[in-house]
Amino acid sequence: xxxxxxxFLPRLPGINAGSNHYFVTxxxxxxxxxxxxxxxxxxxxxxxxxxxxxxxAAIKEVGSSRARFPKPVQQYASLALYGPNIVVSEGEQWxxxxxxxxxxxxxxxxxxxxxxxxxxxxxxxxxxxxxxDVVTVDHCLDITLPIALFVIGSAGFGKTLDWKEExxxxxxxxxxxxESLHTVTTRIxxxxxxxxxxxxxxxxxxxxxxxxxxxxxxxxxxVKERLTAEKxxxxxxxxxLLASNNHEFDASMLTEEELVGVLSFKxxxxxxxxxxxxxxxxxxxxAGHETTAHTLCFAFALLALYQQEQExxxxxIKSVLPGDKQPEYEDMSLLTHSIAVFYETMRxxxxxxxxxxxSAEDTVLEAGNINGEKKTVVVPKGARVIISAPxxxxxxxxxxxxxxxxxxxFLKDWPRDAFVxxxxxxxxxxxxxxxxxxxxxxxxxxxxxxKITVKEEPQFAGETFEQKKxxxxxxxxxxxxxxxxxxxxxxxxx
Ligand code: HEM
Numbered sequence: 001x002x003x004x005x006x007x008f009l010p011r012l013p014g015i016n017a018g019s020n021h022y023f024v025t026x027x028x029x030x031x032x033x034x035x036x037x038x039x040x041x042x043x044x045x046x047x048x049x050x051x052x053x054x055x056x057a058a059i060k061e062v063g064s065s066r067a068r069f070p071k072p073v074q075q076y077a078s079l080a081l082y083g084p085n086i087v088v089s090e091g092e093q094w095x096x097x098x099x100x101x102x103x104x105x106x107x108x109x110x111x112x113x114x115x116x117x118x119x120x121x122x123x124x125x126x127x128x129x130x131x132x133d134v135v136t137v138d139h140c141l142d143i144t145l146p147i148a149l150f151v152i153g154s155a156g157f158g159k160t161l162d163w164k165e166e167x168x169x170x171x172x173x174x175x176x177x178x179e180s181l182h183t184v185t186t187r188i189x190x191x192x193x194x195x196x197x198x199x200x201x202x203x204x205x206x207x208x209x210x211x212x213x214x215x216x217x218x219x220x221x222x223v224k225e226r227l228t229a230e231k232x233x234x235x236x237x238x239x240x241l242l243a244s245n246n247h248e249f250d251a252s253m254l255t256e257e258e259l260v261g262v263l264s265f266k267x268x269x270x271x272x273x274x275x276x277x278x279x280x281x282x283x284x285x286x287a288g289h290e291t292t293a294h295t296l297c298f299a300f301a302l303l304a305l306y307q308q309e310q311e312x313x314x315x316x317i318k319s320v321l322p323g324d325k326q327p328e329y330e331d332m333s334l335l336t337h338s339i340a341v342f343y344e345t346m347r348x349x350x351x352x353x354x355x356x357x358x359s360a361e362d363t364v365l366e367a368g369n370i371n372g373e374k375k376t377v378v379v380p381k382g383a384r385v386i387i388s389a390p391x392x393x394x395x396x397x398x399x400x401x402x403x404x405x406x407x408x409x410f411l412k413d414w415p416r417d418a419f420v421x422x423x424x425x426x427x428x429x430x431x432x433x434x435x436x437x438x439x440x441x442x443x444x445x446x447x448x449x450x451k452i453t454v455k456e457e458p459q460f461a462g463e464t465f466e467q468k469k470x471x472x473x474x475x476x477x478x479x480x481x482x483x484x485x486x487x488x489x490x491x492x493x494x
Contacts, residue, residue: 020476020481022354022388023350023390023481025390026391026393027390027396029052030391030395031370035367035368036055036058036392036395036397037051037052037054037367038054038391039052042384048382048383049379049383050383050385050386051377051385052386053385053386053387053391054392055368056395056415056418057366057417058365059417059420063387063420063424063426063427063428066425068363069358069360069385070090070091070357070358071090071356071427072357079283082219082279085279086283098426100241100280101241102430103240104237104240105237105431105433106240109235110329110434111235113155113441114328114329114332114438114441115329116151116154116155117151117438117442117445120147120150120151120154122445123162124147124163125449127162127164134491135490136489136490137490138485138487140300140301140486140487141294141483141486145293147296148289148290148292148293148296149161149178149289151292152289153178155434156237156238156281157237158222158234158236159222161177161178161181172217174214175214177215179214180211180212180215181285182211183207183215187207189479219282226238238281241280241281288431290478290480290482291435292435292438294480295346295349296443298345298349298473298483299342299443300488301472301488302341302345302405303341303447304452304488305405305454305473306405310447312407313338313407313443314447316336316337317337317338320334327441327445329437332437335440336411337411339410339436340407340411341443342439342440342443343407344407346419346421347393347419348393348405349473349475349481349483350390350420351421351481352423352480352481353389353477353481354386355386355420355423356385358382358384359380359381359383361381362378363379364376364377365377369397370396387424389421392419393418395418450491450493451490451492452489452490452491453488453489454468454489455487457487
């Protein structure tokens with residue numbers, strides 16, 4: 001059972017009150033300590049030793065020793081809204097989920113991610129931007145969030161979403177699937193923090209509950225539809241999850257009410273396999289939406305600030321895709337500059353800042369420092385162990401000029417163990433290829449068609465480059481590291 005404190009301050013991947021501190025301080029806490037492992041004692045929520053890691057070798061050891069350093073799953077309890085799932089489990093249960101879920105992230109799904117992303121981005125140019133030569137956006141997240149939402153909608157759920165509103169609602173629904181998805185992704189924090197009675201007090205709260213309930217019903221309808229309809233080959237995550245469960249589960253055994261019941265966590269089926277589907281799909285939605293959208297928003301801000309880097313990227317894209325050739329999934333490995341920009345953005349702005357583990361036994365880790373020295377750090381049983389992504393990403397032991405935006409560092413040999421935006425080891429992100437495919441497709445298609453600049457605003461006339469950079473790249477903690485306001489101008493390339 002999670003404590004009341006956990007209830008009000010849910011610790012999701014990337015959310016925890018303290019983790020933003022690691023982004024603000026980056027590598028400096030380690031510099032002050034003189035070692036790349038920092039030990040402290042925290043008294044809240046209960047007294048415990050905290051071991052923060054900015055040392056690549058120690059991070060690798062923690063990530064690859066799952067039994068010694070498990071995940072504190074009780075901190076994630078609030079993510080079990082739609083049932084148990086891969087993120088909130090450990091041990092044998094986690095192994096089982098990972099086995100069920102892994103085949104869904106297939107090469108065919110990645111290809112679908114690419115094709116859907118291309119369709120959605122081209123839809124933005126044609127439908128929303130209406131072929132205009134110059135488009136100004138007040139906050140780039142207003143573009144990257146819907147893109148990521150639509151991609152997870154179609155490549156995740158097999159629902160074709162686009163920029164146009166759906167004209168007719170399906171029977172029994174008061175809001176569209178897209179709206180329910182939008183509510184769930186934007187209001188998850190509110191939903192997790194406030195009990196139902198509190199949400200029922202306000203219009204916004206009632207809308208939130210409605211969004212979550214409607215998504216549950218949409219998911220139940222989709223499960224039923226897919227399990228009873230004639231088999232059609234589909235490659236979205238949802239279909240693959242269902243397919244991987246088919247041999248263990250017979251949908252005709254369930255009434256609709258039972259299915260809905262399963263999805264509204266009544267657990268009428270006990271520990272049924274299908275029960276794992278909504279929980280896991282919900283997790284894909286939460287884990288796979290904001291992370292990519294925020295990264296892309298930071299990437300466009302950086303490219304607008306660093307025009308030379310943007311030009312280098314554009315020229316490289318043109319060399320891979322001469323004339324009007326549309327990029328295809330098969331071109332991805334050739335788009336090395338797009339990959340480098342995506343990685344460099346995640347190095348500087350890792351969406352998940354602190355990745356929590358704990359020590360299951362009294363043990364030790366080895367810390368290094370800039371002088372090449374080593375020392376042994378005692379890790380008592382029960383200690384909180386936090387992988388600090390900014391701690392290692394801004395560590396000058398691994399990265400030259402760590403504060404600078406230099407995508408080219410990813411074009412030569414780079415220190416793989418010091419790059420941890422997707423975590424490391426067996427519990428690393430299962431959606432990594434999904435998000436990279438989406439990210440590379442968005443960057444490539446957008447930069448090939450539009451030049452991006454920072455929107456000039458009279459109130460900021462006269463600011464220096466450094467001031468402008470600080471303004472555009474300002475972030476706040478959220479479910480994942482969130483850009484605050486990135487106003488940009490997109491000018492069509494001729
Ligand atoms: C830029 C994009 C992304 C980043 C930076 C990212 C980062 C991470 C990190 C750091 C973890 C480990 C969390 C922890 O241990 O607490 C994780 C796990 C996970 N991610 Fe991602 N993620 C991204 C995109 C995605 C996408 C697109 C999906 C799915 C469509 C996804 C699904 C998952 C799942 C299911 C897990 C749990 C894996 C397990 O416990 O075995 N992620 N991700």
